[in-house]
Amino acid sequence: xxxxxxxxxxxxxxxxxxxxxxxxxxxxxxxxxxxxxxxxxxxxxxxxxxxxxxxxxxxxxxxxxxxxxxxxxxxxxxxxxxxxxxxxxxxxxxxxxxxxxxxxxxxxxxxxxxxxxxxxxxxxxxxxxxxxxxxxxxxxxxxxxxxxxxxxxxxxxxxxxxxxxxxxxxxxxxxxxxxxxxx
Amino acid sequence: xxxxxxxxxxxxxxxxxxxxxxxxxxxxxxxxxxxxxxxxxxxxxxxxxxxxxxxxxxxxxxxxxxxxxxxxxxxxxxxxxxxxxxxxxxxxxxxxxxxxxxxxxxxxxxxxxxxxxxxxxxxxxxxxxxxxxxxxxxxxxxxxxxxxxxxxxxxxxxxxxxxxxxxxxxxxxxxxxxxxxxx
DNA sequence: ATTTGCATGTAACTCGTTACATGATTTA
DNA sequence: TAAATCATGTAACGAGTTACATGCAAAT
Numbered sequence: 001x002x003x004x005x006x007x008x009x010x011x012x013x014x015x016x017x018x019x020x021x022x023x024x025x026x027x028x029x030x031x032x033x034x035x036x037x038x039x040x041x042x043x044x045x046x047x048x049x050x051x052x053x054x055x056x057x058x059x060x061x062x063x064x065x066x067x068x069x070x071x072x073x074x075x076x077x078x079x080x081x082x083x084x085x086x087x088x089x090x091x092x093x094x095x096x097x098x099x100x101x102x103x104x105x106x107x108x109x110x111x112x113x114x115x116x117x118x119x120x121x122x123x124x125x126x127x128x129x130x131x132x133x134x135x136x137x138x139x140x141x142x143x144x145x146x147x148x149x150x151x152x153x154x155x156x157x158x159x160x161x162x163x164x165x166x167x168x169x170x171x172x173x174x175x176x177x178x179x180x181x182x183x
Numbered sequence: 184x185x186x187x188x189x190x191x192x193x194x195x196x197x198x199x200x201x202x203x204x205x206x207x208x209x210x211x212x213x214x215x216x217x218x219x220x221x222x223x224x225x226x227x228x229x230x231x232x233x234x235x236x237x238x239x240x241x242x243x244x245x246x247x248x249x250x251x252x253x254x255x256x257x258x259x260x261x262x263x264x265x266x267x268x269x270x271x272x273x274x275x276x277x278x279x280x281x282x283x284x285x286x287x288x289x290x291x292x293x294x295x296x297x298x299x300x301x302x303x304x305x306x307x308x309x310x311x312x313x314x315x316x317x318x319x320x321x322x323x324x325x326x327x328x329x330x331x332x333x334x335x336x337x338x339x340x341x342x343x344x345x346x347x348x349x350x351x352x353x354x355x356x357x358x359x360x361x362x363x364x365x366x
Numbered sequence: 367a368t369t370t371g372c373a374t375g376t377a378a379c380t381c382g383t384t385a386c387a388t389g390a391t392t393t394a
Numbered sequence: 395t396a397a398a399t400c401a402t403g404t405a406a407c408g409a410g411t412t413a414c415a416t417g418c419a420a421a422t
Binding site: 367368369370371372373374375376377378379380381382383384385386387388389390391392393394 | 396420
């Protein structure tokens, strides 16, 4: 039930259509959360049924009409309740680590390929985070200053964690190569 | 389709019942992957249908009979294919970071509570990892030496990443407290 | 001419969680 | 005598993915 919370948060920033929310997910929080169109539209319908959001249809010319959702009071309360509720138990879903658990079955050069693959992925995540920081540092961005502070911190945290992961992967690659050289 | 891969890996170590696999998930890889009983039993049935595993029933006295699964050749091939296949795109499902994204809505003391909660969770993950390393360092454990090397590395990686996260959280708590003192 | 952006959804499916059901044996 | 361990599953639900369907406007 966490997509629901994320959507509540999005709608607290501004009223939005399903399409807007999807766009904002992709642009602003893609490395933190993601969701498909169909999932978002479905969730909005179910949230309206639960009286967390209300909708109105906005006529547009030259483009399709849109259905704009906004938070109800119930929705706003639910958002604030979630923010301060006890943290979810950490996931335990790390497909990459799961692979390494059995990587002893593979040849060293295959393992190196897998590690270098992952290295590239982490690098590209870090690039996205860096680019996000640039966007945030734009002084014309004054819309939600209270949120901005936290958003910058969270990107910094993301960078720290992924930098640590990168260093670990590099040391792993180095030691697999050394072992392969020995044997 | 990643539980399937994890189960293939488990069965490559030894033939096992659903119960055995669940136990091994919980004991050996809980911080990397987890799955419920019902999910595992369901997946085993579907894997047998796809000819990745085969089963036989083992009679026992004093305890319930068990259904023991082992890898078929197809299953073993599938496991090795997965190990060296291109890495899955990283998830982008970080409920904790998603919360921080909107944390500006909460009061500083509420935010500190949330952060300290998380801090405790990370500490307990690190404790589990440490305990796992102890188990691995037991010299009587000679069963799968090729896998052991990787398993130790992966725990080290887990520790590095989570230590980085812990340090970040600590610095965050400190700066929220400082801000609250100022304001 | 083709792709991208805007905009909404449905259908079918897989993956994951929670609750329930059963029952003997061993340990505290 | 209560709880944990061993052992297998079903049912219902919730969460997430993939593929499909439609159609106009603007930019390349």
